Amino acid sequence: MAVPPSHARVVIIGGGVIGCSVAYHLTKLGWTDVVLLERKQLTSGTTWHAAGLIAQLRATANMTRLAKYSQELYGNLEEETGVATGFKRCGSITVALTEERREEILRQAAMARAFGVEVEEISPAEVKARYAHLNTEGVTGAVYLDKDGQGDPANIALALAKGARQRGAQVLERTRATGIVKDGRRVTGVDWEQGGESGHITADMVVNCSGMWAHEVGRMAGVNVPLHACEHFYIVTEAIAGLTQLPVLRVPDECAYYKEDAGKMLLGAFEPNAKPWGMNGIPADFEFDQLPEDFDHFEPILERAVARMPMLAEAGIHTFFNGPESFTPDDAYHLGLAPELDNFWVAAGFNSIGIQSAGGAGMALAQWIEAGEKPFDLGDVDISRMQPFQGNKTYLFERSKETLGLLYADHFPFRQKETARGIRRSPFHQHLRDNRAVMGELAGWERANWIARPDQTAEYEYSWKRQNFFDNVAEEVAAVRNNVGMYDMSSFGKIRVEGRDVVAFMNHVGGGQYDVPAGKIVYTQFLNPRGGIEADVTVTRISETAFLVVTPAATRLADQAWMMRHAGDFNVVITDVTAGEGVLAVMGPRSRELLQMVSPNDFSNDVNPFGTAQEIELGMGLARVHRVTYVGELGWEVYVSTDMAGHVFETLMEAGQALDLKLCGMHMMDCARMEKGFRHFGHDITCEDHVLEAGLGFAVKTDKPSFIGRDAVLRKKDEGLKKRLLQFRLTDPEPLLYHNEPIMRNGEIVGYLASGAYGHTLGGAMGLGYVPCAGEAAAEVLASDYHIDVAGTLVKAEASLKPMYDPRSERVKA
Structure with missing residues (x-):
């Protein structure tokens, strides 16, 4: 058995589908000095027992881009490597059994059109025509995606591994990483053990692709990788006479998915109350292992499935399978450069969608590693979104009970997690609760989202239509617009930056001008070399040697890590003081x-x-x-x-x-900022949105001699804008906007809304979204005819480049 070399450019820990994908894609970029260490055999953790569903549509444009890439890659992998991947485009059907779920899937279909995914809305009768075995009683609607498919998970991983080997990577099985050595903010190498032998491999960088072991491997490096294994159940029937290839079928209202496989039927479940596993660590000898059957736990799913798919009543059960899969606190996987270190990367926690995600995630991470910057916005899955406390094992155990089931729960707007709550509380928490605040959670912070009236139940009643807090928020917006309102912003990140070089450092890292008197506040962005927005912050000069950087709650860690990575030789100290x-x-x-x-x-x-x-x-x-x-x-x-x-x-x-002061919540703030056209980081502005195209050129001071992104800003000024961020208002006051609704310009889809909220002052739902405009004057862009696609219905919209509310900011400066 080959032993690891003494040095590698990159060491990848973990030989599941994502580790193999990262190795494959790095070698495709020309890296030959790649070593992958697998503790047992390739695929022996979770990959081997995955269901192998391969869908294209995800919750955002870039996640969809990655999923589409995966299925295109798997379609060609067999030809490249000679390993049969079992990939076939059999299509998929998702059916709704309620009116609320029907609205959800119709909104998803509209989103698919905006993202360039082929989708067809089909009636219950058309479902029956394509899936004769299905009992369509109670079906309210359905969507069909022609290019979705399924594949053989283990062979996909083995094909990726073979492709990596063919281009020079070393893939070493039965070689366990036992320790990670660091020097300051850098990893220097990995200790390994193989068949009683041990050694050390130095490395320029390390990638943690350890699946359900990733939390433990992260701890070796002092890196937080929050995830927890859960039991995941499915059954496979005996062979069913006459059963031929069928589309993948999802019935989320019954927590079930179905897949025909070699004349048998597989039924899998994402039940609402999951069973966490491995609380005392994963056994050292775990390899291709199953967990004990729990038929009582699975029985409610099976009962509904037999009614939905009557042929299951006649089919014997060939396999009752229970295997562990890892879940993250927010059901999004972890990808990217760990905030604690400068050369330690993570790709883990794939929440039962690892096969469909691994191709794209491996491609994106390889490009990020190669270039040293994200290839496009990966904020949904960037590991730096995770807060330090989220690595707490008790927290992960409690949260994982819910996250598995949330995959198939109704994805209502504003839906709040119910488990593992109440951890981070502002000093006003009890005062707000005593005043009937209804709390939401963001990055672990409990935040007042709206204030209930005395005659109202102080909790959410979810819907895709107007929810029970709609009028409350209207009253809160009215108070702020016409009188006075007060709300808690304690959760926003506060980072103190101080030292003798603090002005020079801030002028290097940020686009604004920070050589200002004490007491002056600078609204600003941190830019990347492409002029994209890495952070959107306000910076207050506290004294001659100190600034306070205020960030969104969710990006405090990412924004602090960005500053620390660019501190270089500047004499500065960067400290999180949020809780102070x-x-x-x-x-x-x-x-x-x-x-x-x-x-x-x-x-x-x-x-x-x-x-x-x-x-x-x-x-x-x-x-x-x-x-x-x-x-x-x-x-x-x-x-x-x-x-x-x-x-x-x-x-x-x-x-x-x-x-008559009125207490207000975060929903009010979002509605009010939308009317004013204020940008929201992570939605309207991201690392791939150029600061000038986002309409934020006023915050960038190019007369400074040098700052990150300056050249890209000057280039864009010369080239002209390729897209513009527009504000939209629906002329019909009834429909609601959330985000990702397609923008129709003169009858054609040209983009989608980055964010949406109701404009209570302006009397209609509003959104912000980018519209292509290469070579066009602003007046030409605004003169077009705009509609927004709301769940398949085109609704007329007004468009503006200036804020529709108080365009000259006279109220702000009163």
């Missing part, structure tokens, strides 16, 4: 009046104009107020140390009674 201060946003035309009631300080334009901060007395305590807004109104963000947060909340609430 609570933040209350006081917004609306009477916000100045409220602050003057509780503080002796001056909040006039002369002393505290828009874009400045000042230290103040508030009640009997101290605070710092930042005059900025994400809702498009006069207002301040009040920063207060956590020890005085309760006092400040009570002081503002008590004084606010005289002004």
Whole structure:
């Protein structure tokens, strides 16, 4: 048996389908010095027992791009390697059994059209015609995707491994990684053990593709990889006479999927209450292993399946299978450069969609490793979205009970996770709960999303139509627009950057001009060398040597890692101080009046104009107020140390009674920012959206001598824009927009909405989305006829480049 060499350019740990894919794609880019270490045999963890469903449509455009790439790759792999992959495009059908699910799949069909995926909406009768074995009673609608398919998971992985070997990679089985050696923020090599022998291989970089072992392998390197194994059940029948190739069938309302395989029927389940597995670690000898049968657990799924597919009642069960698969806290896989290190990569946690994801994920990660930057936006799956606490084993155990079932649950807008809640609480948490706040969760933070009335149940009632909080949010928006509202922003990331080189460092890493007086606030972006947006932040100069960078809650870790990776020789210290201060946003035309009631300080334009901060007395305590807004109104963000947060909340609430102050939530903030056309990072602006095409050129100061992305900004100014971010408003006040709805320009699909929310002030659903405009003047783009496709219905829309609400920001600067 070959032993590992003394050095490799890259060591990949894990020989499942994703490890083989990363090796394959790196060698396709010309890397020959690639070593893959597999503890037992290739595919022996999860890959070998995967169901092998290969679908194209995912929740976002780039995830769909990767899934489409996977099925194209698998279609050609057999010819390249000689290994039969069993890949066939048999199509897939998803059926709905409720009106809510029907709306969901029709919205998914519209999204598919926007992403260039062929999709057909079919009636119950057409379902029966294509799937005669199905009992279509109760079916309300269905969609058919012609190019979806299925394949042999283990052979797909073995084909990828063979392709990598043919181009020079070493794939070493029965070779276990036992330790990872580091020097500062870099990995230097991997310790290994093979058949009683041990050794060390130095490496320029390491990729953790260890599947359900990835959490443990990450810990070896001090890297957080949150995932947990769960039991996943399916049955395979005895051969059924006359059974021929059928489309893959999904019946999510019954938690079931069906696949014909060699004249037998496979029935799999994503049940609502999953069974976590491996709480005490995965056995050292685990290899092609099954878990004990649990027929009682599977029986409710099987009962419904027999009614839905009557032929199952006659067919004997050939195999009852239970095998472990790993699930992440948010049901999205982990990909990318670990935030804790500068040369340690992760591709793991594929949530039962590893076969359909692995081709594209391996391609994307290989390109990222080769170029040193993401090939396109991978924010949905970027490992840096995971918060440090999410590696907690108790948390992962509790959350994994829910995440498996969420794959087939109704994917309602605003749906909140129910397990593993209440972990990160702002200092105002109990005050908000006492005032009937309904909490949502983001990055582990409990956040008030809306405030229930006394006569209302203080919890979500989900729907694709107007949900039970619609009128509450309308009232909250009205308060901020016409009077005064207050909401908790404590979850937003706060990163303190200080040191003698702090101004030079900030001017290098950010597009704004930071050589400003203390107290000045700079709205800015961190750009990549292509002019794409890596972070969207506000930066306040606190003192001569210190700045406070405020980030979205979900990207605090990513934004901090970005700054640390670009710190180089600058003398700066970068510290997360998020939990040190609570933040209350006081917004609306009477916000100045409220602050003057509780503080002796001056909040006039002369002393505290828009874009400045000042230290103040508030009640009997101290605070710092930042005059900025994400809702498009006069207002301040009040920063207060956590020890005085309760006092400040009570002081503002008590004084606010005289002004009819209204507590508000995050849904209000999103609706209000949408009316003002303010961008949301991760939706409207990402690493692949050029800052000028996003309409944010005003925040970039190219008269600075040098900053990351400057050349790309100047190039784009010379070349002209290829697309523009437009704001849309539906002229019919009834339909709702969420995101990913197709944009129709003069009858043709030209893009999709990056985000959507209801414009309560402007009287219609609104969205932001990019429209191609190469060689066109702005007036020409706006003169077109626009419609938005809402679940298959085309709805007329107005389009604008300027904010439809308060275009000159007169209210903000009042």
